[in-house]
Amino acid sequence: xxxxxxxxxxxxxxxxxxxxxxxxxxxxxxxxxxxxxxxxxxxxxxxxxxxxxxxxxxxxxxxxxxxxxxxxxxxx
Amino acid sequence: xxxxxxxxxxxxxxxxxxxxxxxxxxxxxxxxxxxxxxxxxxxxxxxxxxxxxxxxxxxxxxxxxxxxxxxxxxxxxxxxxxxxxxxxxxxxxxxxxxxxxxxxxxxxxxxxxxxxxxxxxxxxxxxxxxxxxxxxxxxxxxxxxxxxxxxxxxxxxxxxxxxxxxxxxxxxxxxxxxxxxxxxxxxxxxxxxxxxxxxxxxxxxxxxxxxxxxxxxxxxxxxxxxxxxxxxxxxxxxxxxxxxxxxxxxxxxxxxxxxxxxxx
Numbered sequence: 001x002x003x004x005x006x007x008x009x010x011x012x013x014x015x016x017x018x019x020x021x022x023x024x025x026x027x028x029x030x031x032x033x034x035x036x037x038x039x040x041x042x043x044x045x046x047x048x049x050x051x052x053x054x055x056x057x058x059x060x061x062x063x064x065x066x067x068x069x070x071x072x073x074x075x076x
Numbered sequence: 077x078x079x080x081x082x083x084x085x086x087x088x089x090x091x092x093x094x095x096x097x098x099x100x101x102x103x104x105x106x107x108x109x110x111x112x113x114x115x116x117x118x119x120x121x122x123x124x125x126x127x128x129x130x131x132x133x134x135x136x137x138x139x140x141x142x143x144x145x146x147x148x149x150x151x152x153x154x155x156x157x158x159x160x161x162x163x164x165x166x167x168x169x170x171x172x173x174x175x176x177x178x179x180x181x182x183x184x185x186x187x188x189x190x191x192x193x194x195x196x197x198x199x200x201x202x203x204x205x206x207x208x209x210x211x212x213x214x215x216x217x218x219x220x221x222x223x224x225x226x227x228x229x230x231x232x233x234x235x236x237x238x239x240x241x242x243x244x245x246x247x248x249x250x251x252x253x254x255x256x257x258x259x260x261x262x263x264x265x266x267x268x269x270x271x272x273x274x275x276x277x278x279x280x281x282x283x284x285x286x287x288x289x290x291x292x293x294x295x296x297x298x299x300x301x302x303x304x305x306x307x308x309x310x311x312x313x314x315x316x317x318x319x320x321x322x323x324x325x326x327x328x329x330x331x332x333x334x335x336x337x338x339x340x
Binding site for chain 1: 157158161162235237238242249250253256257260265
């Protein structure tokens with residue numbers, strides 16, 4: 001992303017402050033996924049009178065968050 | 077503290093709870109103008125940091141004295157391994173005042189949690205982490221909007237190279253992440269760590285006091301063990317307090333760096 005690995009003073013390339021910061025930032029993405037899509041599920045449940053869409057929403061949200069984390073931090 | 081009185085009178089043990097975090101000094105109701113212990117402590121921390129940094133930089137020399145060595149060490153650490161690494165060599169200098177202030181302020185206020193006679197982590201009152209996270213929030217969004225423009229900033233939320241059909245969903249996720257859950261997790265992490273850590277120490281220390289003063293012979297032994305655990309947990313708290321100050325500053329720098337980075 002902003003700083004290539006070669007320009008950072010890290011011990012083995014995968015251990016610098018940038019990786020550490022990203023590891024902590026991941027929590028925020030997971031919560032965003034769970035809250036947003038879990039929230040959609042809850043609203044749909046409330047609207048349709050069902051009770052399982054909140055679970056589907058939360059799983060979808062967590063899945064999307066994992067995908068985004070992998071895409072952002074795992075592929076480059 | 078109610079638990080102290082009850083334990084001393086032998087009327088049973090009142091476990092510590094959230095009421096142990098409410099320390100009014102002037103005024104006792106919950107009005108906004110009540111002067112509380114953490115409010116005094118954060119002012120004290122500002123005075124301490126200012127005094128330390130002035131003392132550390134007054135007599136600057138090529139061969140640093142003790143104070144200068146510690147001061148320069150702390151600044152060098154924040155500057156090199158937080159600022160430069162996460163924001164990048166081009167832009168990091170103008171954010172150093174913010175990052176270094178944040179780091180020292182949180183560090184000193186966290187350390188208050190285990191410093192004798194102070195022994196209260198300021199950040200265990202949620203308003204303090206909220207104010208700091210709010211500062212981070214305003215800073216990184218302002219920096220992003222300024223650099224990329226209003227539309228450009230929103231366009232840049234989504235990383236390039238995603239399949240087109242998934243972009244709207246990811247945009248939503250990124251939007252919620254950057255505008256809602258980032259400040260939430262940032263402030264909650266600091267608050268919850270300090271709150272839980274202080275509560276844990278209270279449990280072991282007040283528990284030890286109660287067991288030793290009011291318990292039978294067997295319970296007195298348990299009380300001594302509890303006191304031992306309080307010492308162990310105090311050292312553990314030291315680790316948590318330094319780590320949380322570091323993480324808060326680290327994430328602030330990461331968010332600023334992310335807002336400045338060109339994705340396209």
